[in-house]
Structures are given as structure tokens and as C-alpha cells.
Amino acid sequence: xxxxxxxxxxxxxxxELANIGDLRLEEGGTIRGCRLGYATFGTLNADKSNxxxxxxxxxxxxxxxxxVYIGKQHALNPERYFIVVVNQLGNxxxxxxxxxxxxxxxxxxxxVRIGDDVQAQHRLLTERLGVDRLELxxxxxxxxxxxxxxxxxxxDMVRRAAxxxxxxxxxxHDFLFTETLIEAITSDPxxxxxxxxxxxxxxxxxxxxxxxxxxxxxxxxxxxRQRFRALGFSSLDDFLTNFMKAYFGVMDPNDxxxxxxxxxxxxxxxxTGGDLEQALGRIRAKTFVMPIESDMFFPPSDCEHExxxxxxxxxxxxxxxxxxxxxxxxxxxxxxxxxxxxxELLATPV
Amino acid sequence: xxxxxxxxxxxxxxxELANIGDLRLEEGGTIRGCRLGYATFGTLNADKSNxxxxxxxxxxxxxxxxxVYIGKQHALNPERYFIVVVNQLGNxxxxxxxxxxxxxxxxxxxxVRIGDDVQAQHRLLTERLGVDRLELxxxxxxxxxxxxxxxxxxxDMVRRAAxxxxxxxxxxHDFLFTETLIEAITSDPxxxxxxxxxxxxxxxxxxxxxxxxxxxxxxxxxxxRQRFRALGFSSLDDFLTNFMKAYFGVMDPNDxxxxxxxxxxxxxxxxTGGDLEQALGRIRAKTFVMPIESDMFFPPSDCEHExxxxxxxxxxxxxxxxxxxxxxxxxxxxxxxxxxxxxELLATPV
Numbered sequence: 187x188x189x190x191x192x193x194x195x196x197x198x199x200x201x202e203l204a205n206i207g208d209l210r211l212e213e214g215g216t217i218r219g220c221r222l223g224y225a226t227f228g229t230l231n232a233d234k235s236n237x238x239x240x241x242x243x244x245x246x247x248x249x250x251x252x253x254v255y256i257g258k259q260h261a262l263n264p265e266r267y268f269i270v271v272v273n274q275l276g277n278x279x280x281x282x283x284x285x286x287x288x289x290x291x292x293x294x295x296x297x298v299r300i301g302d303d304v305q306a307q308h309r310l311l312t313e314r315l316g317v318d319r320l321e322l323x324x325x326x327x328x329x330x331x332x333x334x335x336x337x338x339x340x341x342d343m344v345r346r347a348a349x350x351x352x353x354x355x356x357x358x359h360d361f362l363f364t365e366t367l368i369e370a371i372t373s374d375p376x377x378x379x380x381x382x383x384x385x386x387x388x389x390x391x392x393x394x395x396x397x398x399x400x401x402x403x404x405x406x407x408x409x410x411r412q413r414f415r416a417l418g419f420s421s422l423d424d425f426l427t428n429f430m431k432a433y434f435g436v437m438d439p440n441d442x443x444x445x446x447x448x449x450x451x452x453x454x455x456x457x458t459g460g461d462l463e464q465a466l467g468r469i470r471a472k473t474f475v476m477p478i479e480s481d482m483f484f485p486p487s488d489c490e491h492e493x494x495x496x497x498x499x500x501x502x503x504x505x506x507x508x509x510x511x512x513x514x515x516x517x518x519x520x521x522x523x524x525x526x527x528x529x530e531l532l533a534t535p536v
Numbered sequence: 537x538x539x540x541x542x543x544x545x546x547x548x549x550x551x552e553l554a555n556i557g558d559l560r561l562e563e564g565g566t567i568r569g570c571r572l573g574y575a576t577f578g579t580l581n582a583d584k585s586n587x588x589x590x591x592x593x594x595x596x597x598x599x600x601x602x603x604v605y606i607g608k609q610h611a612l613n614p615e616r617y618f619i620v621v622v623n624q625l626g627n628x629x630x631x632x633x634x635x636x637x638x639x640x641x642x643x644x645x646x647x648v649r650i651g652d653d654v655q656a657q658h659r660l661l662t663e664r665l666g667v668d669r670l671e672l673x674x675x676x677x678x679x680x681x682x683x684x685x686x687x688x689x690x691x692d693m694v695r696r697a698a699x700x701x702x703x704x705x706x707x708x709h710d711f712l713f714t715e716t717l718i719e720a721i722t723s724d725p726x727x728x729x730x731x732x733x734x735x736x737x738x739x740x741x742x743x744x745x746x747x748x749x750x751x752x753x754x755x756x757x758x759x760x761r762q763r764f765r766a767l768g769f770s771s772l773d774d775f776l777t778n779f780m781k782a783y784f785g786v787m788d789p790n791d792x793x794x795x796x797x798x799x800x801x802x803x804x805x806x807x808t809g810g811d812l813e814q815a816l817g818r819i820r821a822k823t824f825v826m827p828i829e830s831d832m833f834f835p836p837s838d839c840e841h842e843x844x845x846x847x848x849x850x851x852x853x854x855x856x857x858x859x860x861x862x863x864x865x866x867x868x869x870x871x872x873x874x875x876x877x878x879x880e881l882l883a884t885p886v
Contacts (some may be wrong), residue, residue, distance in 0.1 A: 188570035358772050362751050366716075369744050375725055381650035394719050398748070401712050406835045422708050482832065485756045 187287055190385060191437045193278040198249045201225045201279060206309045209281075215296020217286070223279035224248065224272045227256050228264030230316065237317040238262060240271040241303065241325040241332035243513065244445050245437060248272075249280050254515045261528035262324070262348050263455035270315065272307050274328060276444030280306075282403030283380070292440055293380025300328075300452045304335045322532060323471075324348040326513040327484070328445065331452035338454040339468045345536045347471040348528060351478045351510055353451045354492050355462050360483045363402055364450045369395035371439050380426060380440050386437040395442070396434040400426055405480035417516055466495040473499040474531045476524070481510045492511070503526045537637055540735060542786045543628035548599045551629060556659045559631075565646020567636070571637045572660050573629035574598065574622045576612030577606050580666065590621040591675040591682035593863065594795050595787060597629050598622075604865045611878035612674070612825040620665065622657050622676060626794030630656075633730070633790030642790055643730025650678075650802045654685045672882060673821075674698040677834070678795065681706070681802035687819045688804040695886045697821040698878055701828045701860055705812050706738045710833045713752055714800045719832070720744035721789050722752060731791050738789040746784040750776055755830040763858060767866055773863050780883065790864035800844040816845040823849040824881045831860045832874070852877045 191197060200221045209220035225248040230237060240251050240262070243390020248271040256262045262269055272278035275298045283295035290296075310316040323344050325333045337347040338354070353360070371377060382388055387434030404413070409422075419425035434442075455462040473496050477489035486503055491502045504524065506517040515521045541547060551573045559570035575598040580587060590601050590612070598621040612619055623629035625648045634646035640646075661667040673683045673694050680702020687697040688704070703710070721727060724741030732738055754763070759772075763774045769775035784792075805812040823846050827839035836853055843851045854874065856867040865871045 261633065276756055357756065358762075359754075359756040360770065361750070362747070362759070362776075366744070366751055368750050369747065373723055373740065373744060390723065394716070394723060397712070398716050401709070401716055402751075404709075406707065406709040406833065406838065407714070410707055410838060410841075412708075422712065426712075483756065488756065488760060491760075 187291055188385065188438065189283045190278070190284055190438050193438070197254065197425045197495060198279060199225070201248055201273070204310055204314055206306055206314070209302065211296055211302045211307055212299045213297040217275070217281050217296065218290060220275075220306060221281045222272055222306055223474070224270055224310065225252060225409065227252065227269040227271075228267050230268040234317060234319060235321065236267045237320050238267045238269045238322045238324065239307065239311065239320050239336070240269060241307065241323070241329040242271065242277055243275045243325065243327035243329045244449055245277070245434065245442060247277055248331070250514070255519070255524070260521070261532060262490045267321065270311065270317070272310065274303050274332065274445065275306060276441055278438055280337060282438070283444050284438035294428045295440060295444055298448050299446060299449060300335045301339070301456065303332055304339055308331075308340065318343065320344050322346040322348065322528070324350065324528065325340060325352070326350040327352045327510065328449050328452070331449070334454050335452070337471045337473065338465050339455055341468050341470040344471040344535070346531050347469070347473040348476060348531055349473070350476040350504070350524065351481055351484050351513055353389050353452070353484055353488055354466060355455055356450060357488055361450045363483045364446050367395050367396050368443060368446050370398055377439060382439065382485075385438050389435065392435045392437065392439060393431050396430040397426060399431045399434060402482050403511040405482060405507055407480060407507035408509055412505060417490050441485065462492070463495050466492060467497060471496070472531065472534050472536045474502045474527050475499055476502045476504055476511060476527060478504045478508075480507050480512070483510060489522050537641055538634045538735065538788065540628070540634055540788050543635065543788070548597050548629060549575070549602060551598055551623070553661055554664055556656055559652065559656055560651045561646055561652045562634060563647035566639060567625070567631045567646065568627075570631045570656060572622055572631075572656055574620055574660065575602060577619040577621075578600065578617050580618040581596050584667060584669060585671065586617045587661075587670050588617045588619045588672045589657065589661065589670050589686070589724060590619060590623065590675070591657065592627055593675065593677035593679045594799055595625060595627070595784065596790065599826065600864070604694040604871070604873070609874040610861065610871070611882060617671065620661065620667070624653050624682065624795065625656060626791055626798065628788055628791045632788070633794050634788035645790060645794055648794060649796050650681045650685045651689070651806065653682055656691055657682075658690065658809070663673050668693065670694050672696040672698065672878070674699040674878065675702070677702045677860065678799050678802070681799070681838055684804050685802070685823045687823065688807055688815050691818050691820040691857060694821040695820070695882050696884070697823040698826060699768065699823070700826040700854070700861055700874065701800070701831055701834050702869065703834055703838055705805055706800060707838055711800045713833045716748050717745050718793055718796050720748055721793060727789060730793075735786070735788050739785065742785050742787065742789060743781050746780040747776060750780045753834050753859060753861040755832060755857055757857035758859055761857060763866070764852050773849065785820065812842075816842060819846050820848070822881065822884050822886045824852045824877050825849055826852045826854055826877060828854045828856060828858075828860060828862050830857050830862070833860060
């Protein structure tokens, strides 16, 4: 275990921790006494018909979802819905390499797949929170991967789905992107095969990782329009240092690597022997597939290809030049679009 | 100096070496006894009105231009034109870190700018080859940067210009991309601040550099359509190993870094106190600006923005999903488009 102030309630805001018991993983490992960190907003109504699940993205926690996506001014309105944000395994809040005791933590933390997250979340919802029907599952990026996995795995439980800026089956190009992120970290001699003494030993690797994120996370137009100035940064260097490195540089390297490995292998067709069409054909949720038009690694064309395989679905393109990291709602026009689509989706009878 | 068989005539085909004397560089350094490696095709006619200059791109030499772009079946037809391909400084053939004697080589090799290449090439052409008028300057990527620099610096000498997949002023996003390439190499402990004993000491860094090139050099659609299979590779791993790593893994790290630094700073507006409109307004060449539609770091929108500032110019988009590295003519539809545009350009009276 490694102390890291970034993953505390002081930094991330209040959350609950549920021990859901041992979690046996698809790849063969087991997380003993698996803990899921989650935050709820609003109240489950009497007939349990207002629950919404929000899984988290790579490096994200419940906090960004609470701060940006949830509120009475948003589609995800806690005055109307019971909203559960569950931190994905490996994100530093739920069971993760850095917070799992010796010998199961750090480099020994087992391989986790998107399907393991969904199994763990299913256990939490049905056994702890009394939720057996979801009005909506909505998530961005790796949250979209989990959304797809939910809709394919539990078609009778998920009534609506909104995968934002993510795919049901990860692409080769996206796999390659994630590989460069992984290598940026593992190539740091301070990484020591995952057995560093402090995250700061891997600072150079974390900084390189942040820079590759800057390259791929936004878009050429984001930079040519100097959108980083609109975000309050005076130069590229200021933006790289005080946004990108500030954000990623305080995280735990093994935690990021755990999520990266999982992200690379998101694939609902594992449930149908590799047949993506069959897997997506299982979805019964009314689904809005919501790619971001300037996304460099989940391009709209990849998302549209999948959307066409989902029976009751529509493509809803989000317009912004902020690329994948538009998910942070850096563009003032972003949340209005997301809310409009989600409100329409939630108002659609199913 | 470091022996490297990749930069020999056995590997690169025949070329001439011209010692153009000491080259004083924009950044303040001097390359003593500067050598330019070049290859010529065809014969200069009596009135010296058939010369074409082809500068090279990052990591490229005269060979790829000779193999792919030049031939009697192409617009660059040596039966009609006197074609001079000049290796850029730092590319391993012309004066470069790896082939410059101690103490001026390796990590001590001075900073070179695109403008220095153009000055050196101008000396070669006018003083050695008797060329004082260029029917066409055409190059891809960093070759496009040199093409723009030529057209702005010597407007009376350059009659036609065809910058392919490159810009006149490098973008912030492209700078960032190149930065990740640089860091992939310099982060290798074997790099030793540029004083490695053999390029193979930096193998891991060169391989990471190759992988980032794979990510950005092609395009998402290149991978989703599994274009690497059409190129004869059985899997992503096979493609990464036997194409990308095979290509970049044998090059000299300092040579690549010399070119990368130069690439990051390509900017014709240095000639006009930072005024890009004024710089491009100087161009008198009939110019075809030829971006590749799927290019991830020289996107067509950036190229079009510049094209509109060039008086006698047209935008000619190259259609392919092969991204920037479509420059290798991996797409069988690529060269036909390039040849068609260049033939039309060469046939345009100026």
C-alpha cells in the first residue's frame, strides 16, 4: 500500500465504501474483500423506478461526475432520480493496486476487465442498494465501455443507455494509443516493475503520460484555436504543466496501468464468442450513442458502426473541438448538448 | 561519430556528397565542412529550365523519393526534368550528429532550422549545379516545410510549389506530437544525454518512438479497416515489429532528434517578424497545397488556412485513410492523385 492524498475524501469529496466480498475475476485472479467506492445523489423512490447508474472513466472518480454532470439543472437531476456513481476498480477509490495490502497490491494486483466492474456493480446495486432496474446507465469513455457491458450483460435490467465517447469493442488504434500511455509510465526506471516506494519516483513517466494525453485527448483544432487560453492558461507550457501534469502527476502509476490494461480490452463480444453483432443485438435498452465529433481515438465513425448494430438506438453527435477530453465540459456548449440528449432519452417511454 | 550501416550507399542507393563549406546556422552554431548528400535524376537542359527540387522528410532519405515519386511513369519524370533530391541536414546522409567528428557531433551537433536547410540547398544548386530557377519544389511533411521556406525566401527562383502534408508554420498540436517523439527517445537511460556508444543502446526509446509514430502516423480508419493486413502484416504486433520498429529502430537517435527539433520550429513567418500573412503573401510560385485528408497532425483545415493566404494557390486534397504516412504511397490510389496534381501544376504556365 502507498499513501496518496489524491484518493482521500478530502480531495475527492464524500463517498461510501462497500465491501462486496471476494471478487473472482475473468482473468483468473481474485480481489479479496473487494471494496467499491460510490456516491449517491437523490433518493430511491418507493417502486424503485428512478435509479440511474453512472460508471467512471479512466483516471476519473465520482467527483467529476458529481461536479459536472449531476445537479438539479442537469438531466441527471437528484431531485428526480436516485443516481449512483460507482468508481471503477483500479481508479484509486475502489479496490486498486495502491490501496490493496501486501502481497495483493502494487504490481501484484490482478488483471481486471470491464466485465468484472459490471459484476461488482451489479452486486452492489442488487444486494446493497435494492436496485434491480436501471432507468439509465450513462458514462463517458471507459464509463461508456461499462455502459455497453451493462446493456449487453443485463438487457432486462437496463432500460436506457447512453455511452458517451466510447465503444463497445475497443479498436486497434485505441489499443495502440493506450499502449503508448502504458509505456510512458513503465519505461521510467523509477517504476521498478511496479514496486516503487512513492508515486513521485515515477514522476517523469507520469509527466510523459500526461503529455501524450494532451496530444490525443484534445484535438488539433483545440490547439489551433488556442482553446487552452480560454481555459485560463497563458501558453502551451503553462497548460501542459498546470493542467495536464497537475491532473495526472498526482495519481498512482499502478492504478493508471490497471485501468489502462482494462480499457485496452473492453469488448462486449466476449459474451458472444467474438460476435459483436450478436452481442449488440442483445441490447434491449433504448440507446443514444453519443460520440464527440473531434475525438481522436473514439472517432464518430467507430461509434456509428456500433450504433447501427443496436436495435433501438440513435446516434447523437456532440459538437465541440475539445476532442475526447471535452468530457470534462471544458466547452461551455458541451453540457447543454449532453443534457438535451439525456432528457430526451429519459423522456422516451420504454 | 558512430558507424551505422543504415546510412550507407549499400542501404540507401547511390548519392553524391558535396562539401559546401562552413554553414553558419540561424541559431548561432556552425557546421564545419557541411556536406549535403543528394541524388540527381535526368539532365539539366541547355537553358536550365527543367530543374525540380525535392527536399526530404523526417527520417527519410533521397531513396524513398527516388523509389516512389520519381520515374518516367510519374509527374517527376527524369526524361523530361532534372530532378535534385537533397537530403535534409541531420537525416544521416547529409551532415548529421552521427556522422560529424568529435567534438561537433552527437549531442554537440548544433541546432538546425528549416531555413538553414534551404540556405544550404541554395548554395548547392546555384554554386555547384548551375541551377538558378526551379520549375517546381515539391516535398512531403518536413519536405513541405522546406518547400514553403523556399517559396517565401526565394520567390523569384521558385516558379511552382507543391507542399504535401505539411505546413508553413508549425502548429502547437504538431509541436506537441513531436515533443512526445523526442521524449520517447531521450527518456531511455541508454541515451545518456546523447553520448551513447551505439544506437542499439537506445533501442527501447527508438521502439517507443516507432509506436507513437504508429499511433499518429496512420489514422483510426487505417486500423479499423485493417489496412496493415493489406500491406502484408498478419496482426498489429507483426505490423508494429516488422514495419514500424524495423523502419525506425535502425536509425540514429541524435539524427532523429536533430530533425525533430527542426520540425517543431518550421515557420516561414520568422522571415517577416512573425507575420504569417505577410510571409505567405510573398510567394510568387503557383502553389498547390496538398494535405492528406486523414492526416492526424497536419490536418487539412490547418493547410487550408495557410493556402488561403497564398496569392496564386489552390487546395488539392489527397484522399486516403492512410493518414500522414500515406506519403509512403501505401495506398495504391495515392500516387495517381499526386501525379495528377503535379502534372497539372507543371503544365500551368507561370
